[in-house]
Amino acid sequence: MSVSVSLSVNGVAREVALDDPRITLLDLLRERLDLTGTKKGCDRGQCGACTVLVDGRRINSCLALAASCDGAEVLTIEGLAKDGELHPVQAAFIAHDGFQCGFCTPGQIMSAVGLLSEAQAGDDPERIREAMSGNLCRCGAYAGIVAAILDAHDQLTERDRVEAA
Amino acid sequence: MNRFDYIRPATIADAVAAAAEPGAAYLAGGTNLLDLMKGGLIRPRRLVDVTRLPGLDAIEWLADGGVRIGALVRNADLAHDSQFARRFPAVAEALLSGASAQLRNAATVGGNLMQRTRCAYFYDPASACNKREPGSGCDARGGETRLAAILGWSGHCIATHPSDFCVPLAALDAVVEIAGRAGRHEVPLEAFHSLPGDEPARESVLEPGALIVAVRLPAEAATFAAHARYLKLRERTSYAFAIVSAAAALRIEQGAIAAARIALGGVAAKPWRARAAETALEGARAEPAVFRRAAEIALADAKPSGDNAFKIELARRVTARALAQAAAGTPPRLPALPASPLLPAPGALHA
Numbered sequence: 001m002s003v004s005v006s007l008s009v010n011g012v013a014r015e016v017a018l019d020d021p022r023i024t025l026l027d028l029l030r031e032r033l034d035l036t037g038t039k040k041g042c043d044r045g046q047c048g049a050c051t052v053l054v055d056g057r058r059i060n061s062c063l064a065l066a067a068s069c070d071g072a073e074v075l076t077i078e079g080l081a082k083d084g085e086l087h088p089v090q091a092a093f094i095a096h097d098g099f100q101c102g103f104c105t106p107g108q109i110m111s112a113v114g115l116l117s118e119a120q121a122g123d124d125p126e127r128i129r130e131a132m133s134g135n136l137c138r139c140g141a142y143a144g145i146v147a148a149i150l151d152a153h154d155q156l157t158e159r160d161r162v163e164a165a
Numbered sequence: 166m167n168r169f170d171y172i173r174p175a176t177i178a179d180a181v182a183a184a185a186e187p188g189a190a191y192l193a194g195g196t197n198l199l200d201l202m203k204g205g206l207i208r209p210r211r212l213v214d215v216t217r218l219p220g221l222d223a224i225e226w227l228a229d230g231g232v233r234i235g236a237l238v239r240n241a242d243l244a245h246d247s248q249f250a251r252r253f254p255a256v257a258e259a260l261l262s263g264a265s266a267q268l269r270n271a272a273t274v275g276g277n278l279m280q281r282t283r284c285a286y287f288y289d290p291a292s293a294c295n296k297r298e299p300g301s302g303c304d305a306r307g308g309e310t311r312l313a314a315i316l317g318w319s320g321h322c323i324a325t326h327p328s329d330f331c332v333p334l335a336a337l338d339a340v341v342e343i344a345g346r347a348g349r350h351e352v353p354l355e356a357f358h359s360l361p362g363d364e365p366a367r368e369s370v371l372e373p374g375a376l377i378v379a380v381r382l383p384a385e386a387a388t389f390a391a392h393a394r395y396l397k398l399r400e401r402t403s404y405a406f407a408i409v410s411a412a413a414a415l416r417i418e419q420g421a422i423a424a425a426r427i428a429l430g431g432v433a434a435k436p437w438r439a440r441a442a443e444t445a446l447e448g449a450r451a452e453p454a455v456f457r458r459a460a461e462i463a464l465a466d467a468k469p470s471g472d473n474a475f476k477i478e479l480a481r482r483v484t485a486r487a488l489a490q491a492a493a494g495t496p497p498r499l500p501a502l503p504a505s506p507l508l509p510a511p512g513a514l515h516a
Contacts, residue, residue, distance in 0.1 A: 001170055021171035021212070024199070044200050048267060057241075057270040063199045064271065067171050068192065068214050115266065120245065126501035133403035134265020 003067040009033060010079025018066060025069050026050045026061040029076060037077035037106045041136075048135035051107040051114070052076050058114025060134075077106035080113065088155045089113050092148035100139035111135045112149045116161040123153055166199075167208040177218055177344050177376060184213045185346055185374030191215050193237060194271040196264070197280045205290055206297060221275075221378060224249060230384030233342075236275030236377045240330065241266070243274065253382060254495045255333040255393035255412050262397045262504035263329040265404050275377035277330045278341065278357065279369070282434070283406050284324035285309065295321045295365045303365075310471025312408060315464075315480065317433040322365030323470035326358055326435050329504070333395055333412035335436035336428035337386035345375035354380070358435035368434070389414035389426060393495055396487040397430070397504040398479065407431035409480045410504070413487035415451065422446045422455075427463060427488070432480055439463035439484070451492040453485070460484035 003018045009029070016032060026043070029035045029052070038061060041049030045063040052061045053075040080087040089112050092098070099105040111132060121127035128149050129142070137145065153161075174180040184191055188210035192198055201207045215221070221237040224246055232252070234243060240260050243249055250257035264272065286292040286305040293302035305313055305323050313323040331354065339354040358369050371377075397410035410430035416423045425446035427439040442463035449455045460481040467477045486506070 003171055021169065022166050044203060045196055045268060048265065051267055058267050059271045060196070060267045063194075063196050063268075065171070065192065065195060065199065065212075065214075067173075068195065068216055070173075111267065114270075118241075118245075118266070124501055130403050130502055131266050134267045 005066055005070045007069055007071065008073045009035065010074070010076060016066070021065065021067050023066045024062055025052070025054070025064040025066050025074070028066040028069075029061065029074075035076050035078050038110075039103055039106055041104065041107070046136070047104070047107075048111055049104050049107040051110045051135065053110060053114055056114075056117060058111050075110070077110055080109070087113070088160075089116070089148070089152045092152040092155070093145070096144045096148040096151060097141065098144040098148040099137070099141050104135060104137045104139075108132070108135045108137065108145055112145075112152065115149065116153060116156060119161065123150055125150065166202045166205070167210075169209055170211045171214065172211060173214045173217060175217075177221075177378065180213055180215050180218060181344055181346055181374045181376055183211070184376065186211060187373075189213055189374070191279075191376060193273040193276045194239070196268050196272045197276065201281060204288065206288065215376065227381075227384075230387060232382050234274050234380045234382075236273060236379055238274045239270055240264075240272045240274070240277060241269040244269070250499070252387040252390050253333070253337065253393070254390060254499070255395045255414055255491075256330065256337070256382070258499055258503045259329040259333050259395040259397075259410075259412060261499060262395060262410075274330075274380055277328055278354075278377060278380070279371075280327060281368070282324035283327045284313070287324060295361075296324060296368070297366075299364070299366045305471075307471065310469075310473045312406075312431070313470045313473055314433050315467040315469060315473060315476050316429075316437055317360040317435065318468075318470045319361045319363065319365070321363055322361035322434065324361070324365070324434060325431050326433065327406045327431075328436065329395065329397060329407065329410060329430060331358075331436040332410055332428045332430035333393070333414070334380065334382070335438045336412040336414055336426040337389070338383055338426075339386075340381045340383070341377055342379040342381065343371065343375050344378045345372055349378075351381075354436070355438050361434050365434075386414075388416055389424075391495055392417055392491045394487055394490040395504045396483055396490060396506060398483055398506060402502060402505060402507065409476055409483045411480070411484045411487040413484070413491040415446075415488070415491045417451055417492065420450060422449050422451055425459070425488075427459070427484065429463065429480055429484065432467070432476065441465070442484070446488075453489060456485040456488035456492075457481070459488060
């Protein structure tokens with residue numbers, strides 16, 4: 001059966017006719033919309049590489065059916081920089097060496113943007129580590145990731161944190 | 166993943182009718198369902214997407230002081246609702262100790278009750294499993310049984326229910342509201358999940374097509390707010406299912422325990438309410454020896470289902486410690502590591 005879905009991706013309205021309802025949001029982004037910044041790691045909700053924001057909330061896009069996202073506003077790593085300028089979380093990941101191979105990085109960054117807008121962890125490293133436990137990094141860049149998020153937290157005002165998401 | 170028809174009904178009645186067809190399954194947050202489908206462990210022919218059904222996503226405060234939580238409320242939204250967390254802190258702590266932030270943003274209240282066991286043999290299509298394929302046997306028996314049940318299991322199934330959320334709900338007398346083909350009815354959460362017996366594939370009292378529409382907590386549950394905790398032992402600090410967990414809630418009046426509520430997680434196919442232990446605590450002083458005795462009563466009927474006798478003593482210790490933590494008082498803010506047995510230590514990297 002085919003399903004028609006309309007959603008906003010990085011601020012651009014998209015109408016997609018799905019020929020198969022099995023398509024996940026992750027596969028829609030990567031295979032149909034050519035937005036390959038969002039990565040497919042485990043494809044089972046365990047690694048966080050596919051993290052995107054849907055209606056401002058971070059989720060695993062591998063465990064969301066595209067059909068169920070009808071009407072949603074999706075933000076991916078491609079939509080984060082504005083006018084050629086990196087988002088403060090992106091810049092902080094570079095400044096603090098928050099990655100090595102880079103495969104998990106788009107998911108890490110989108111998760112961090114979601115975390116900052118949730119405003120639960122504050123500047124407590126333990127709370128940040130706990131809130132990032134859904135994003136695995138096989139290179140073990142965790143120390144740099146936490147430093148980057150702390151830095152971005154300090155740079156952004158509360159309003160910025162919510163609006164950035 | 167198998168092919169399926171995707172249906173998005175507009176009303177609860179339409180949803181119940183659509184889901185009553187054989188082979189149909191409800192889709193809400195999808196965090197467990199899609200994982201199971203990707204593994205080929207379940208193969209629904211029809212998915213009934215209930216995420217747009219109106220009126221199921223609210224947290225409503227009832228006139229009597231209780232709360233009605235819509236089945237589509239997301240786990241994170243419930244845990245971070247400040248009024249809810251203040252009145253039912255053990256429930257908020259349990260929610261935040263489960264899964265990851267991304268999964269808690271998607272997973273729903275109703276879906277949490279309906280999630281399937283994480284028994285490795287259930288998850289392995291090459292293994293015999295009476296839940297997945299009734300009558301095929303149970304390869305978990307005599308297998309790797311570290312995480313298997315110690316209470317309420319049968320020779321047909323030794324799997325555990327994985328939910329954290331359901332554990333304090335069972336302790337606090339939550340009620341599940343259900344819409345079915347014959348109308349609405351409700352079931353105490355404690356009676357919602359089924360023990361395996363000789364029919365492990367039947368995991369709850371839900372009839373085909375029936376839909377959870379809400380979970381209610383009674384006003385009395387909030388009388389434990391000053392002394393309510395959830396404690397969860399895991400193989401790692403975060404983002405792991407419980408080996409053993411316990412929800413403990415006390416009402417302490419003039420130094421003595423006026424009322425107690427205890428339930429255990431990770432020990433059985435359902436959240437395990439320990440009523441005899443609660444009764445033993447009534448009128449006693451809130452002190453370690455009393456908590457240890459209550460824990461022994463809570464596990465009195467426990468039996469290893471394999472190489473997991475250690476879980477019985479572990480469950481006693483977790484129960485006693487959860488009671489001690491509850492007696493010490495609910496912290497004003499949830500700890501950085503919710504439900505963790507690890508104590509905050511300057512400089513220590515736990516998470």
